[in-house]
Amino acid sequence: MKKLILSSLLLVTFTISAQDFYWTYYNFSVEPENEATVLKLVEDYFKEHKNDGVTVRFFENHFSDGDNNYSHSIGFSGSLDAMGNQYSGTQSDSWDLFLTRVNQHIEGSFSSFMGRGISTHGPATEGNVWPIQNYIYIHVKDPSAFLPAREKYFSSFKSDVRLTVLGSISSGRSTHGETHMVIQGYKDFKSAMAGIDALLTPDQVEARKKAWKEFGENNGGVSVIRTGTRILLGKW
Template structure:
């Protein structure tokens, strides 16, 4: 997996499972005029070359702050054995050719990370291509995970999915170590957010329980947030 891995943020897997899964990702910058070519190269390759047990997802980084310069991210996710097997293989000539072709159309790389997905809440059977992401610096892992699980159990996401995991490598000087993704079926849901359509009393209850979560999460600092759109999945 040679040069592509040197040119290819955010995290995330998105295999909806109650069990821990593993992911790696690579973020990169593509000029607008090259976006369709890059997508076609990746689409053509992964339609034909599938790795057993691995889900590959390509995202566009749609809403982001000015320092979060990646335009796209590619995510590989699966079990430890499946992901380990993928990296043990060099991909052969077809992989080398994909990397060589992408070199001509990707302006620059912007980061690479790996980690796990630990928990998923809500509509795990649905499709949620519009995803709001939150990159976090968590002080007390156990308290955070317990409090988040209680909150999402008491307020089970309806028509959306919430996922949480950690970052084990590729950490910046900001010290981020966890992530949360809020997945929606469409932009309307993502723009409206979790409170859209709730009654005033339900909003007040949700806000009170969110305050309880904040008081008991062991210390959490937001490092970065944004919204990404899934372009393809193989």
């Protein structure tokens, strides 16, 4: 991924925190017969080697369109200070050995990007795992209208059945013009397939639909660029 994503550690996914967090992703492809080997290499390395305050996650890109068909993602996330330490440029023999081993099983790099977490909505997240995650790349025309409209939408109904995270993309945008990324986390595939309304009470559904209509009228202009579903394979 850039033959495994790097010669200089740049990887991240969303952590759940009330504070600002920062992330980068590296997307790459692995042949099916090498998937278990790559996962084991990543797990063994990051169980022992990561900076305090950084979370590492490894995903399978399960549902995607033909222009977004990499097989896996790896990432780190954390506070600005934690991420700064992660990217300090310090090299080690163990890191070099990890790269050498994992690069032998990587078919090719696909894309990479980074950004900052803006908001998190859902239940208390300590100890929760959301292994099935829909991702949505969007283009926001007017962030100054979009962000308050979105916060008002989520305040209109209370739900602990799904995690929703919004982040802005600061580098690595495609020519399609995505500006933000939304993650919708579910406990299992059944919940993800059913969608949020199937998991809410009738009163919550009514409130959500009313709030969604208002959001659509006041969000400043939003278009969907791309969608997909990923599976969390490991977290360290």
